[in-house]
Amino acid sequence: MSSKFIKGMSHGLPVALGYFSVSFGFGIKAVMSGLSPVAASVISLTSLTSAGQAAGVDIIAAGGTLLEMILVQLTINLRYSLMSLSLSQKLDKKFTMPHRLLASYGITDEIFAVCSSQPGLLTPAYMYGMIFIAAIGWVSGTFVGASAGEILPQSVSSAMGIVLYGMFLAIIIPPARKEKSILFVISLSAVLSLLFYYAFRFVSSGFAMIICAVISAAAGAILFPHKD
Amino acid sequence: MSTGIYITVMAVITYVIRMIPFTFFRKKIKSEFVRSFLYYIPYAVLSAMTLPAILYSTGDMMTAAVGTVIALVLAYLGCPLIVVALAASVGAYIAGLF
Structure with a gap:
């Protein structure tokens, strides 16, 4: 195993640990919606996303149409195309077409966040290591949750709900401390997000996130052009 | 309709959204605005995802607030990701005991 792969792992x-706790909840939800633990785990393995899976299970349970499924997945997951585009700008030469086809499977919010905060270019081995361990956490959490959701004490599983958000803060706070432009962007985005959450509830959370991110990043780009 | 068809559609759509920009966008972007925009996007996305969701992440705003403050302080001090993430969770758990 290459050292890049291990570094990625x-x-x-932390992503895998956070995923385990979140997908544990997804597993419980999927079984309550009538899916088998194996079906729930296959969804986690093939989709590797949180909000999209939760919405997908709702549609399956309701016997929705495939068109509805397609539109919901497109809307909720559209943010990934922005993240993919952003990551495409910092890929090492080793990233040939087959590697790109393979690694794009694993671009999630958290993997994107960790990858984009890395100094320098990304190698395939590094991304594979990270995707590999994160997928293990995500799929195993789903399976365990679906099979044995009631075993874990409620106090433990609910406290695990904050793990991923703690990680997000650990990613955005240190650079915001160094660069006031980043502080501006995250503050604006947070304010907009609060506005959507409490004032414009009719906008779905997937769309709201895209709008907040695009407005704040564009404002940052206009006010504080980044030189590198 | 069979569950397998739904699962396949979910997987294909989610994959294609990720794959197209990642695989077929190979040029370096020249525009300073677009480069700056893409530089800020991760921070903007994560910030919007964290607030206010973090306050509802444990099902109890009190324990979530304790975890959030712990995460903010440790992140400000520059602790590693895993330390910040787990300390927030342990803090929320302990706060839930009271």
Whole structure:
């Protein structure tokens, strides 16, 4: 195993732990919606996304149409195309077409966040290591949750709900401390997000996130052009 | 309709959205605005995802607030990701005991 792969795994460990706790909840939800633990785990393995899966299970349970499924998945997951585009700008030369086809499977919010905060270019081995361990956490959490959701005490599983958000703060706060432009962008985005959450509830959370991110990043780009 | 068809559609759509920009966008972007925009996007996305969702992440705003403050302080001090993430969770758990 290459050292880049191992480095990717170690950087992906907090992601995997967070995923385990979140997908545990997804597993419970999927079984309550009438899916088998195996079906729930296959969804986690093939989709590797949180909000899209939760919405997908709702549509399956309701016997919705495939068109509805397609539109919901497109809307909720559209943010990934922005993240993919952003990551495409920092890929190492080793990233040939087959590697790009393979690694794009694993671009999630958290993997994107960790990858984009890395100094320098991304190698395939590094991304594979991170995706590998994160997928293990995500799929195993789903399976365990679906099979044995009631075993874990409620106090433990609910406290685990904050893990991923704690990680997000650990990613955005240190650079915001160094660069006031980043502080501006995250503050604006947070204010807009609060506005959507409390004032414009009719906008779905997937769309709201896209709008907040695009407005704040565009404002940052206009007011504080980034030189590199 | 069979569950397998739904699962396949979910997987294909989610994959294609990720794959197209990642695989077929190979040029370096020249525009300073677009480059700056893409530089800020991760921070903007994560910030919007965190607030206010973090306050509802444990099902109890009190324990979530304790976890959030712990995460903010440790992140400000520059602790590693895993430390910040787990300390927030342990803090929320302990706060839930009271």
